[in-house]
Amino acid sequence: DQQVKQNSPSLSVQEGRISILNCDYTNSMFDYFLWYKKYPAEGPTFLISISSIKDKNEDGRFTVFLNKSAKHLSLHIVPSQPGDSAVYFCAASEMTGGGNKLTFGTGTQLKVEL
Amino acid sequence: DSGVTQTPKHLITATGQRVTLRCSPRSGDLSVYWYQQSLDQGLQFLIQYYNGEERAKGNILERFSAQQFPDLHSELNLSSLELGDSALYFCASSAASGSLTQYFGPGTRLTVL
Numbered sequence: 001d002q003q004v005k006q007n008s009p010s011l012s013v014q015e016g017r018i019s020i021l022n023c024d025y026t027n028s029m030f031d032y033f034l035w036y037k038k039y040p041a042e043g044p045t046f047l048i049s050i051s052s053i054k055d056k057n058e059d060g061r062f063t064v065f066l067n068k069s070a071k072h073l074s075l076h077i078v079p080s081q082p083g084d085s086a087v088y089f090c091a092a093s094e095m096t097g098g099g100n101k102l103t104f105g106t107g108t109q110l111k112v113e114l
Numbered sequence: 115d116s117g118v119t120q121t122p123k124h125l126i127t128a129t130g131q132r133v134t135l136r137c138s139p140r141s142g143d144l145s146v147y148w149y150q151q152s153l154d155q156g157l158q159f160l161i162q163y164y165n166g167e168e169r170a171k172g173n174i175l176e177r178f179s180a181q182q183f184p185d186l187h188s189e190l191n192l193s194s195l196e197l198g199d200s201a202l203y204f205c206a207s208s209a210a211s212g213s214l215t216q217y218f219g220p221g222t223r224l225t226v227l
Contacts, residue, residue, distance in 0.1 A: 004156070006156075034214065034215075036218075043206070043221055044157070044218045045116070045218070046216070046217070049215075089156060089157065091157075093214060095212060096170045098164075098169050098170075098212075099164065099211055100145075100169075100170065100211065100214070101162070101170045101172060102157075102159055103159065104157040104159075106155060106156040
């Protein structure tokens with residue numbers, strides 16, 4: 001049972017345009033949502049997060065939107081740059097027994113073309 | 115460079131064998147997490163340790179075990195290996211047990227033949 005889903009395995013966007021990556025979740029107990037970026041042969045790198053009580057968080061070119069009623073979040077990258085080409089993972093956090101558990105989606109491969 | 119180190123980078127072994135993966139967290143981080151990424155899968159949370167104690171557990175098989183030592187490095191032990199255990203194993207660390215931001219190492223690629 002996949003609690004965090006990224007239904008688009010890949011996305012191709014032109015440089016300078018907007019990239020929109022989507023993520024759906026099923027567990028209402030998640031309290032934070034995060035986006036990680038991963039380059040080949042490296043571990044994931046934290047990008048941006050949003051609390052479940054907010055609907056938007058912005059950090060430079062990156063904005064995450066949360067629609068709690070639809071259990072949907074999206075990452076917007078504006079403008080997209082070739083260096084943004086990577087795999088993007090959506091993750092959801094829940095506190096459990098004093099620890100913190102992250103549940104990841106399967107990732108979306110973003111390719112930003114010149 | 116996240117500051118989290120994992121050894122070895124690659125490991126090739128046979129079914130039925132046992133291996134140990136090692137992780138050193140970022141300087142000052144007390145919490146260590148282990149994840150498994152199989153082909154075309156997202157990262158699956160295995161287990162979390164905080165200052166030597168187990169704090170959270172995910173879908174970790176009974177054949178797998180982990181520990182965190184007094185110097186805060188952690189080891190993930192995988193035994194009675196099966197072909198399906200072939201995956202990338204990531205370690206991550208954070209300052210506190212409930213920290214949102216986890217810093218990931220480069221991973222260990224395990225191949226079971």
